[in-house]
Amino acid sequence: MDERQLRILRELGELGSVSAVAEALHVTPSAISQQLRLLQRSIPVPLTERAGRRVVLTEGGQALARAAIEVETALARARHAVTDFAEQPDGDVSLAAFHSAGSTFFPLLLRGLAGPGNPRLSFADQDVAQDRFPALTRDHDLVLAHRLDHAPPWPRTITAETLLREPLDVALPADHPLASRAVLFPRDVADQPWITVHDGFPLLSSIEAVASVAGRRLDIVHRINEFTVAAEVVAAGGGLALMPRWTARTHPGLVLRPLGDVHALRHIDVLHRPERTARRAVRTVLAELRRAAAEIQGRDTAAR
Numbered sequence: 042m043d044e045r046q047l048r049i050l051r052e053l054g055e056l057g058s059v060s061a062v063a064e065a066l067h068v069t070p071s072a073i074s075q076q077l078r079l080l081q082r083s084i085p086v087p088l089t090e091r092a093g094r095r096v097v098l099t100e101g102g103q104a105l106a107r108a109a110i111e112v113e114t115a116l117a118r119a120r121h122a123v124t125d126f127a128e129q130p131d132g133d134v135s136l137a138a139f140h141s142a143g144s145t146f147f148p149l150l151l152r153g154l155a156g157p158g159n160p161r162l163s164f165a166d167q168d169v170a171q172d173r174f175p176a177l178t179r180d181h182d183l184v185l186a187h188r189l190d191h192a193p194p195w196p197r198t199i200t201a202e203t204l205l206r207e208p209l210d211v212a213l214p215a216d217h218p219l220a221s222r223a224v225l226f227p228r229d230v231a232d233q234p235w236i237t238v239h240d241g242f243p244l245l246s247s248i249e250a251v252a253s254v255a256g257r258r259l260d261i262v263h264r265i266n267e268f269t270v271a272a273e274v275v276a277a278g279g280g281l282a283l284m285p286r287w288t289a290r291t292h293p294g295l296v297l298r299p300l301g302d303v304h305a306l307r308h309i310d311v312l313h314r315p316e317r318t319a320r321r322a323v324r325t326v327l328a329e330l331r332r333a334a335a336e337i338q339g340r341d342t343a344a345r
Contacts, residue, residue, distance in 0.1 A: 132322035170241035
């Protein structure tokens, strides 16, 4: 049993197929299968079994895969202990975020961590469906992800921390007849044209909740993931949209109104693999993310 074999077992548990593990680790499927066979020789219980055409983990395999996380974390810490890498305050830290979180958090991080002695930041925007955020932790130290308040939790194989629980409001043109109301309810907006995200993205279930409470299907006329683009379409009279209260850019032609009778909140979470925080630079950026989140929410409190 070696570290590479345990890593392969862990990835098989997360990705669900030998071919997906091979793609993630940039090797051939036959190389993955060979390593799994070598690992099996040292373990007295079956680690994998066939499920149709796929190879999946047995209960014993799942137990070892969970232990592999602890092993990988311990090995990461051990490597860092024999060098000063773990305590370098100005190490490189990579951060991925979906668009609206990136546009809000990235500038705050750059300002908050400016100057010598701070981590060197590397940003990437990632507009992916909710179930693809955990996979980004393979390539980035920290990942800003979003999910709705009632959505399933993230996999236990990663560490997740909620930075913000952000309300979702109805965006409508400033001169719209409904703009004068303090709160909008599903029955008020159900007969309007709507702009929403593509399938697989968290915001869509809030739109479905509006339709369910109103007792009718909504007329979805545009599918736009990027809030800045959606804001322009709303302002031009193309329909209503749900938009985050704190992380969407303000638009002079729009107003945001709270939505009643629907629990419309999204979590902005930071995800990472447990071993990443063995590095001081990553811990520093994580602390700055928490400070930035408090600042973002504090702006809303000050404005009320």
